[in-house]
Amino acid sequence: MIHNNFRFLLRRLGKQKLNTGLHILGLTLGLSVCILIGLFIQHELSFDQYHAQADRIYRVNQVWEESGERTVYYDAPAPLAAGLKAEIPGIEEVGAVYPLSEKIVEIDPHKRFKQAHILMVDASILNILDFQVLAGDGYRDLRQPNQALLTESTAAKFFGRESPIGKTFLLDNESTVTVAGIIADPPRNTHLPAEVLLSYFPTSPWLVRNQNNWGMSFGASVYVTLEAGVDPQTLHAPIRAMYDRNINDDNDDPEVAYAELQSLRRIHLEPEISGGGKWVKAMNPKWLWFFGGISLMVLLLACINFINLSTAQALTRAREVGIRKAIGAGRGQLIVQFLNEAFLLIGISSLLALAITRISLPIVNELTERQISMEILFSAAGLGAFALFFLLTGLLTGLYPAWLIARFKPAVAMKASFSRSDRRSDYLRKGLVVTQFTISATLLIGLLIMSRQMDYFHQKNLGFDQENIITVRMPDVKKNELFRKQLAGIPQIEDLSFAMAAPASDNSWTTLMHETDLQAKDRKQVRIIWADERYDDIYDLQLLAGRMTENKDTNTVSEQLPEGTQSLKVLVNERLIRTMGYASPEEALHQRFLIGMNGWEVDVVGVIADFNISSLHEAIEPLIISPLEKFQNEASIKLRPGEELPATLAAIESAWAGLFPDEMYDFAFLEQTIEQYYESESRLYGLFKIFAGLAMLISCLGLWGLATFAAVQRTKEIGIRKVCGADVTSLIALLSRDFLKLVLIALLLAIPLAWYGMDSWLQNFSFRISIGWTVFLVSGILVIAIAFFTVGFQSLKAALASPIRALRSE
Structure with a gap:
């Protein structure tokens, strides 16, 4: 019996190729x-779930708080690890890690890498990670000291197939490092996708100078493993007391510092830190909730x-149900x-x-x-x-159609009189079509709004010139002017400026400004860009009042202004x-006002128009x-556009x-x-598109199937209307x-x-578009046009069919 039913099922699905194809295609796309x-x-x-003790590992984040405003950093002061x-x-x-910026690794004079x-x-x-x-x-x-563990791939990159153990390399032209092991x-x-684990350099002058300085973070992160059963919340009070003893109680500064524990498993899901x-x-x-909702x-x-197409075809299976029930099949068996x-x-x-997923x-x-793998699907949990x-998808898609078809009564089924049950299923189909296109239209409107926001990112005037400008790192600022002289003879170079950062950069400093004194409660955060007198010209900054800073000789090059030095002249x-x-x-x-912890005095000599000093996610700061x-x-180098660009770039590199x-x-x-500021949104936006x-395609497949079935059901009606003189346009509209x-x-x-x-x-964006009525108008026109062409194709096909063939069976 099972074998016969299976053969009958395959034969019926094979005969209804269109219906079967629509069922499979829609479900395949949805499941994919x-x-x-x-x-x-x-x-x-x-x-970070793969760490054996992940549930007990925490990163210690430093918090600076003033006037109720908290700023959280993942780096820590040098004494924190030992104090904990x-x-x-x-x-x-307790352990500390210090992620280094890109460094030069020299294996030999002819083999160098940027690592x-x-x-x-x-x-x-x-012992922690x-x-x-x-x-x-x-x-x-x-x-x-000066030992390194290399990953397998990094060891192969540095030394090929040779054993790296005991070999050395030169790091950043300064320190000779010995390869002690492989990870x-x-x-x-x-x-923390580390490729090289390097032992601390205890002789680093900066580290030695600040090893007991609780007020200075140095870029390292501190991780701890808690003892089993310890609640991390109970540690915040003693950690706060440690900060109070070492930094907060030693000065009258209105800003207080303390630390909080962040679970290792939450680091990747808390971008606000x-x-x-x-x-x-x-x-x-x-974004995860967003994409989960889309799925x-x-x-x-x-x-x-599936439900719409199945219920729409219920009438075509009525006689089959009637015959099966007449020979003894129960409703449960039919379901x-x-x-x-x-x-x-x-x-x-x-x-x-x-x-499709694998492809x-x-x-x-x-x-x-990303490096997403399908391995999780083939695990026991997967x-x-x-x-x-x-199972849930099968019950959701198949239970109602099966119940609807199986409830037909044999006598009524054999007469093909199902107006009441058909009306009920017809109402359901209409409700489901409305639901389907509500979802699709919502996604389409969202897609258009996201598109406009992404275009806004790329087209908004940031308040400075960014075209044809390249930036080059200067290892030794003492050679800046020499570099300027060497580039002066290149005619394709329009201008050159030296600064710590371009206008839109994460490399600028953040400090405090004080209107009166260092302990004042009216302090505000301010960003600082140290730049020469050409900075405003190369980036075309707009001067609103005063003058640009020119007298750089009045500004010291030391880290702290000596007593009696004139104030910093600032824009x-x-x-x-x-x-x-x-x-x-x-x-x-x-x-005049003060900036920084040392209270440098600054003198405002010029005011410039606001420009975006970071991404459009963030508001413009002082x-x-x-x-x-x-x-x-x-170095920021302004180039003249033209075919000479490759030669110009080569000349700059040579100098x-x-x-x-x-x-x-x-x-x-x-x-x-x-552009890299918006790379994450751009990639996720591409995925969303x-x-x-696919959501719109699935909706159209369902609508196309229903339109096809409706046209078949009304074949004779269309034939009669054509015989009575109805034209193609009126039939399509009907x-x-x-x-x-x-x-x-x-x-x-x-x-x-x-x-x-x-x-x-x-x-989520400080700079964003406004949602105008035009986006809804455009979306509405698109949705209606897509639906019309989907339905209209089948309607046109039915309207052009010969009425003789439609009425032949009467």
């Missing part, structure tokens, strides 16, 4: 989207398609039979979805810059989740003078520009290499650097208007939903 998004979410949630280990009970292990992801560490970090040591004694080796390449789902980390930016959990909506669309049919279709769709996963990885997913932006309460740029001229030469370690033969040259176009497009009414209702429902959701999303 769900699997891909599920893998993406699982990858983001799995960050000595004074705080409940802590099992990123170098992590300077305490040896005890190996799981770095798998493959060769050497990691803990012992890292307790010695496994870290998993991709870590916020300094972006997550130096190497891997944290993921905003809102559920796309699956719901696919299920709605099981039709559920088996649904599960067979879902099984086929699932296999196809897995194949498309590399594309998703390239789009999102297979269990997939089986539950398969300030409009935001700063508003923050300080001045009514106009002219009123702010020659006003800004000071002043020409302290010591910190002008980046730079002549001054710094032991360094490795690198440059970046400023426009490309600014794909899924929104067959299309009911569906278009449903789409219009869906659009009216989607507009407020989309507005609310996208308005909430836009609140």
